[in-house]
Amino acid sequence: MAEGRPNEEAERVLAAIRQAVVQEAPLEVVGAGTKRGLGRPVDSADRLDLSGLTGIDLYEPEELVLRAGAGTPLAEIEAAAAENRQHLAFEPPDFGPLYGGEAGRQTIGGVIACNLAGPRRIQAGAARDHFLGVEAVSGRGEAFKAGGRVVKNVTGYDLCKLLAGSHGTLAAMTRITVKILPAPGKIRTVMVLGLDDEAAGAAMRAAMGSPYEVSGAAHLPAAIAAENPVDMVRDADGAATLVRVEGPGPSVEARAASLHALLSEHGRTEELHSSRSGALWRHLRDAAPFAAETGRPLWRVSVPPTAGAALAARIAASGPVRHCFDWAGGLVWLELPDESDRARATLVRAAAADAGGHALLLRGSVELRAELPVFQPPSPGRAALTARIKDAFDPRGILNPGRMYPEG
């Protein structure tokens, strides 16, 4: 947390990008590098390493804000927050192990740049919803800032939103301000047993439509549930539909009881208390059911919640697939057995589009990610606008060229 050090590092980032502009030598932008497998392979020989931009330089728990260098390990931020019984409410996942790496190494910048969010997305929003302010260097070699350090701000364009989920293609973020919120005291999970995907979708939507402030709704088909590290889920001997409530003790008990009553109409219910719930939702957050076979292609499909089960069924009808659902059915994880069958990849894309959503190839070999679009191919109008936005920040294609789309 040494004063001044992040600034020197930020000056170094500025100088490196300016040099890259002049030399027309593109840069691969990395923090801890835990998600280098996310996105198309970057066409660049040089790396811009942001992992030196470390340190929390502002944390005011009562103001709900925290500011840190973009390369600050997320674990450091989470530990500081936990000391004040606070957390990042969007529940950032750790995908390190999905790519064969270690857990616990990613940076706050990486989490924001990929706009990641865990199961609480349905209640609390994604990284972009908690991203208050930024200092960054554009691909033009210019330092700029946007947003602020207060939780409510509409001054100027919300450039933070553009940078969240831009995968380092617009600017190298040097300093990040996030909203940080009280962590819940208690967690409970109501588990409904033995539902098929469609029935599970209906149960999750019923829970989401209740006034019981559900903060997680996921469904594990039997094959996935059987491998769960939490005994009660593993021993369920079939599919497990999981609904989470969090908050102060008396409230959580009352809501869990109400959800029992509501969900017992859908199937047999059981209840998991705080420690089992904690382990369970961390596992789901990190997509850990898909961390064992890192050579298999993994798709993350975002659709309207009512469309999730049918989409999974459509893929399953074309061959073997391991799948599960989060976000009340609106997030579908699909792991295919191998990547040689390009037709099935095309089918995933088409199914996502038909369902009114989009598919991200979250994991695949370098060859596959070079060959297939990793992000859903945009419509012509959207593609043109995307190119102009890229141009507005990085006209010479210096930052992460090709990371999101082949043309930029």
Added chain:
Amino acid sequence: MQMPEPDRSVQDRAPEIVRGLRSILAGEAVIAGEAELRAYECDGLTAYKALPMAVVLPSTTEEVARVLRFCKSQGVKVVPRGAGTSLSGGTLPLVDGIVLGLGKFNSVLEIDFENRCAVVQPGVTNLAISQAVDHAGFYYAPDPSSQIACSIGGNVAENAGGVHCLKYGVTTNNLLGVELVTMEGEVLRIGGKGLDAEGYDLLGIVTGSEGLLGVITEVTVRILRKPETARAVLIGFPSNEQAGDCVAKVIGAGIIPGGMEMMDKPAIRATEDFVHAGYPLDVEALLIVELDGPKAEVDHLIETVATIAAACGAVYTRASENEDERLTFWAGRKAAFPAIGRISPDYFCMDGTIPRHRLPEVLTRMAELSAKYGLRVANVFHAGDGNLHPLILYDANAPGELEKAEEFGADILRLCVEVGGVLTGEHGVGVEKRDLMPAMFSEEDLKQQQRVKCAFDPEGLLNPGKVFPVLHRCAELGRMHIHRGQMPFPDLPRF
């Protein structure tokens, strides 16, 4: 207020332009008579007025696209307008432009409880969305004070907030998708009923862009199930410091109330005189804290808040015992602006946000400024998120008072920035705070924002003169200067 120099060559062609618009839209959808145009000369920021060349009221997305294509071909500027309730002059007309009103886009298109969303046209009012889903126990969370009148399209353009946004988020956190027509007349669908963006977060950048990037013709919002119960508690303090301290301690205790509002003594008196909400008149500061959720939680937290308040020196505490009482507590706060309107011929509503712990200092300095300018000020304050609404009382008919009030307001906003805050928490920059933007942003910060504008509207025809104090040509903004292998100003300190 200096607006961009009108383009005489466009003004001179006004009759021809009106004829062109009439070839696109049926007769009554193009307004060009001076008397009728008067209705559109200003928005909620009544200090600034201008008459546009015409007002058009299209009823379909295709008509919007055709109007925009026509205006682009003729070099005509376009100011989009929803209900015209902007407090920052976001829909102030341009004399060489037209106003594009979305008032005819007033239908709720689809309610989808299963996916917890509603698809509506942009002219639907904020409150009408909640009313449309109320029968099933749902509502739309962001609730600006003007919710009875303001349109959802305007809410998107301004990223509107409200008293419940600390817990439930502002517009941007409650949007799922929009249909947007660009200045080129291209119709883009952004987002949908799913959660995450595909590619760049265009929905995020369009929200709060104040009508400078495109015209919104459809909106998909997330709807939420109403909380089981809600209770409010009124808490009076002998000083602003103690009230501010209480707010910090409530949040420090891990409680995020559904709403947490503060009023200072002048605001308390004005609203109490107006709506008789039963506010105590012998306190310096009043908090309204609302807890919502399951009954067990609300009752538990009301107790906790009352205990914290007592420890902070509260001299008055009263919790609502039924729904009528809760609504009465809010009636005063929600009527704060008209209440001030009763005691002063005119008022400016400011909208800065500050780090909350700087509140006592900001209020003290505001009182000094009030004495300096000889103008009264009353404060209502979204205390949970630090969003101040100082109301500056003035009389536009008294020579020089408007200018004094403007200067007073500018000083307050500069003060907000100085203590680590921002110029606007929820009302937008518009024309009102446009020239203060350099207090918060460097030239490079502003240029980067304008480059995004250029990506959507390279000729700068959509709502120019708002948000940005200096208009640059897009070609100039896009240029990069590299001379003999060097970029200029390598040693400028930037961090």
